[in-house]
Amino acid sequence: MSNPFTRAFLDPHFLPPETSAALSFSGGRLDRLSEDRDEHTLQRAMDHPEARIWGLAKGRVLMRVEGEAPIGLHRVDVLADFAPQPDRAVLLGYDQGAPRLAMPLKLDPDGEDFALPQGHALIDFRSLAAQALLPPHELGQVAQAGALLAWHGTNRFCSYCGGKTQAQEAGAKRQCTACGRQHFPRTDPVVIMLTVRGDHCLLGRSHHFPPGMYSALAGFVEPGETMESAVRRETFEEAGIRIGAVHYHATQPWPFPHTLMIGCYAQALEETIVKDEAELDDCRWFHRDEVRAVLAGEGEKNEDGSPKFFMPPKLAIANRLVADWVEGRASI
Amino acid sequence: MSNPFTRAFLDPHFLPPETSAALSFSGGRLDRLSEDRDEHTLQRAMDHPEARIWGLAKGRVLMRVEGEAPIGLHRVDVLADFAPQPDRAVLLGYDQGAPRLAMPLKLDPDGEDFALPQGHALIDFRSLAAQALLPPHELGQVAQAGALLAWHGTNRFCSYCGGKTQAQEAGAKRQCTACGRQHFPRTDPVVIMLTVRGDHCLLGRSHHFPPGMYSALAGFVEPGETMESAVRRETFEEAGIRIGAVHYHATQPWPFPHTLMIGCYAQALEETIVKDEAELDDCRWFHRDEVRAVLAGEGEKNEDGSPKFFMPPKLAIANRLVADWVEGRASI
Numbered sequence: 001m002s003n004p005f006t007r008a009f010l011d012p013h014f015l016p017p018e019t020s021a022a023l024s025f026s027g028g029r030l031d032r033l034s035e036d037r038d039e040h041t042l043q044r045a046m047d048h049p050e051a052r053i054w055g056l057a058k059g060r061v062l063m064r065v066e067g068e069a070p071i072g073l074h075r076v077d078v079l080a081d082f083a084p085q086p087d088r089a090v091l092l093g094y095d096q097g098a099p100r101l102a103m104p105l106k107l108d109p110d111g112e113d114f115a116l117p118q119g120h121a122l123i124d125f126r127s128l129a130a131q132a133l134l135p136p137h138e139l140g141q142v143a144q145a146g147a148l149l150a151w152h153g154t155n156r157f158c159s160y161c162g163g164k165t166q167a168q169e170a171g172a173k174r175q176c177t178a179c180g181r182q183h184f185p186r187t188d189p190v191v192i193m194l195t196v197r198g199d200h201c202l203l204g205r206s207h208h209f210p211p212g213m214y215s216a217l218a219g220f221v222e223p224g225e226t227m228e229s230a231v232r233r234e235t236f237e238e239a240g241i242r243i244g245a246v247h248y249h250a251t252q253p254w255p256f257p258h259t260l261m262i263g264c265y266a267q268a269l270e271e272t273i274v275k276d277e278a279e280l281d282d283c284r285w286f287h288r289d290e291v292r293a294v295l296a297g298e299g300e301k302n303e304d305g306s307p308k309f310f311m312p313p314k315l316a317i318a319n320r321l322v323a324d325w326v327e328g329r330a331s332i
Numbered sequence: 333m334s335n336p337f338t339r340a341f342l343d344p345h346f347l348p349p350e351t352s353a354a355l356s357f358s359g360g361r362l363d364r365l366s367e368d369r370d371e372h373t374l375q376r377a378m379d380h381p382e383a384r385i386w387g388l389a390k391g392r393v394l395m396r397v398e399g400e401a402p403i404g405l406h407r408v409d410v411l412a413d414f415a416p417q418p419d420r421a422v423l424l425g426y427d428q429g430a431p432r433l434a435m436p437l438k439l440d441p442d443g444e445d446f447a448l449p450q451g452h453a454l455i456d457f458r459s460l461a462a463q464a465l466l467p468p469h470e471l472g473q474v475a476q477a478g479a480l481l482a483w484h485g486t487n488r489f490c491s492y493c494g495g496k497t498q499a500q501e502a503g504a505k506r507q508c509t510a511c512g513r514q515h516f517p518r519t520d521p522v523v524i525m526l527t528v529r530g531d532h533c534l535l536g537r538s539h540h541f542p543p544g545m546y547s548a549l550a551g552f553v554e555p556g557e558t559m560e561s562a563v564r565r566e567t568f569e570e571a572g573i574r575i576g577a578v579h580y581h582a583t584q585p586w587p588f589p590h591t592l593m594i595g596c597y598a599q600a601l602e603e604t605i606v607k608d609e610a611e612l613d614d615c616r617w618f619h620r621d622e623v624r625a626v627l628a629g630e631g632e633k634n635e636d637g638s639p640k641f642f643m644p645p646k647l648a649i650a651n652r653l654v655a656d657w658v659e660g661r662a663s664i
Contacts, residue, residue: 014574016564025556028556032554034554035611140556141556144556155492156492159491160487162489164494183491184552186520188518221519223475223587224360224472224480225360227352227592228350228352229348229352245350250558252558255555260558278367
């Protein structure tokens, strides 16, 4: 059995050298001890005096927002006031031996009769990241909590036989009460690629993007594909551009609901865009200087002062792909 | 609507430059046209005069093995003799406009009363790859077929409500007949890493490996992890070794049942191994020269002539990680 206190790879002073570690939601450092769990682990963790717990409701996190710094990790008993669902709690892991858990709350942030006690708020994952309301290692816990609770919430029945499933090993898996089959949390790999050609990069906008926003193209890795073949297929399907070399840049856990974003650079073999009208509102080449100006907040403005063109915020890996290319840190 | 004949990114003469493309199961080049499908697509594909279909039973492929080259792509009507399940057929995509499909067969390769007509055999995926019984682009179709049919086979019920699900869009997804929820094929990202320290690499053997076989360590990416953090966690859990830099090398679709292998190199920060007794039978450092000799078939032998130490076959990405490191093609 491992002793959480000796697990030095989680040393908070170790700074991982890769780009992935600098991305939002990537800072998780808990010791999951997934192999050292049994049917008593969850209760033992809940009862631990140093246990702290995240309360989640519909993709938002219960935060105490009075005082100097917002607090998202609560004592277990504090959640009693917030419609807790203790039978759905999961153990994320241990922080220097102190259990960290997550639990869904039966609150409806969009409901009319919704009221939280003074000094509390439900804040969505993106805002927590964008406003840096949590330190990176806690934001990593939120990503893990969001992905894991979303998966448990959509896997209460066995996809094999239709029977009811039960969480096991403090949420590390589920098992069917009818056929006994085990189910493990799902993580969906998605490729997101900045396609470049000389001093230009390819950005597109979905129909549902806010006006003026452009981003890197992306799509799920399909059965039987490599990372590179998924990049080629998606870029061709969406923009009609053939791709030569593909280079990995970074990964990011993306809890919407349980995705692994795989960020790449892709070398365009041609220039003429044939966009997928169903998927994209627009798709075009942007010069490095234009992108650099926009990243610096110095791009062209509309008459009302809003930017004519902007990109996803820094919390998104698309932003980082563009920024690293502009600054010459892209491996292409 | 796209015209399959114009989809030049699938040009069979284009040779992708990355390592991934040289791996077994990575050669799939079908045009999936996942967005251009409706409720008539499957029947239209089955009726197409150029349609060809893979028949799969329990991880094996129906092959016609008489004649010069083994054949795995059959005319649809040929499968009539092999307990076909046409209601479970899926469309993989198009090869220059010709539909390629897959269908489970109700044959039990391990059953006693099992007999195939003369000139036919059921051959498992690994043997097809190891013996090069199919060209790379067909082996890629097998990987896609295996992953997709395995997923359909274990998702006939809705994990959200327990209702029955139905395949839609010729197998590109399933939908619940009760709650309407859509379900998409699952791909599980797994990191597999060759950990190196100077002229040594770290290899381990599971309890279930054949005697003498060692391989790179590996494990599923868990919720909230980056590729690199999964590499660090798995290496520490299994071998007690802390990792510094991590570099991506290649991905491989691995149809057992529907995995994306993400091959990496990992820089060890220490030498002393503390192996996970539950997971590993042995784990140790191997010198580059020893590994090179073994790859060349010139390693030490037991008295009966069998190798004292050997690695997974070339079809496995572990073999490639080791070979590329030995030959100086590893980015570490």
